Amino acid sequence: MRGRGEKYAAVSPKLASALIRIIASIPENRPAVQRILARMDVPRRFENARALQQDALRTALRAYDGAQAAHELILDRYLTHTDWTSTPTNWIHFVNIGDWGPQVVERSSITEFLQYANGINSAAYYHVFKDANGKPLDGSNPRGYVLTFPKGQLPEAMRFWSVTAYTPEAIELVDNPADKYAVASYTPGLQPNPNTEDGPLSIYMARQLPAGVPIANWLPIPPGAFNIMLRVYGPEGSVADNTYVPPGIQKR
Secondary structure, eight states: OOOHHHHHHTSOHHHHHHHHHHHHTSGGGHHHHHHHHHTOOOOGGGTTHHHHHHHHHHHHHHHHHHHHHHHHHHHHHHHTOOOSSSSOOOOBOOSOTTOOTTOHHHHHHHHHHHSSOOOTTTEEEEEESBOTTSOBOBTTSTTOEEEEEOTTOSOOEEEEEEEEEEOSSSSOBOOOTTOOOEEETTOTTOOOSTTOSSOOEEEEEESSOOTTOOGGGEEEOOSSBOEEEEEEEEEOHHHHTTOOOOOOEEEO
16 A cells, blocks of 8 residues: 555646646635645655645636636627627627637637537527617516517528527526527518518517517517527528628617
8 A cells, every 4th residue: 555655646746736727717616725725734755745736726726817817808709799790780790600710719709609600601690688779688677679670671591580589697598488489480470560561570579478469479588687699591682791780679
């Protein structure tokens, strides 16, 4: 059986450093790691081990701070990416998906929010967290919101388009008793606005089905913060050439 000193000697400083970095990368672990290092019973024959571990912890904490700053940059790059068009909009859209070049932060931001995304030949993605007035989308107002596509301004799609609501924590669908999670071009019964033919089409976003609104045109939202994703599969026309800008979402 190995002696205690031999047991410690079998763990290389690099491995110990790596393990501490992993543990200390979790914020709630940092005080515990510091306490453990403070009371470590390091054999005298390895008197420099404590210094190595302390250095590893400092390195880990710097790495954590750096990773946190990088993550904040990734979030900011995504959430502020509304300048892709000269038309003022709150819709986030990337015109270089699949052709990033050196734009590693943009590529990381897509992974953060979309996980996987196709190039413009296959699909287009428009994401919004604010209404037309720049206010955060929030379902606490029982009247909710409306997204109206004017006549002739539905996104052109060879396959289909869809509008989906998500919770703010992740790409997670909004739980609702109606078991309804999207309004799409293929939704049965989807209707243009009353008294019009092939005219404006409105999608009503509310916690409950608004009076007089066809259920096909209703998108359930949560009682708090949410965001909306418009996807277009098989982009054509202005969607395909990245000049299409979705209309703003209006508070009712």
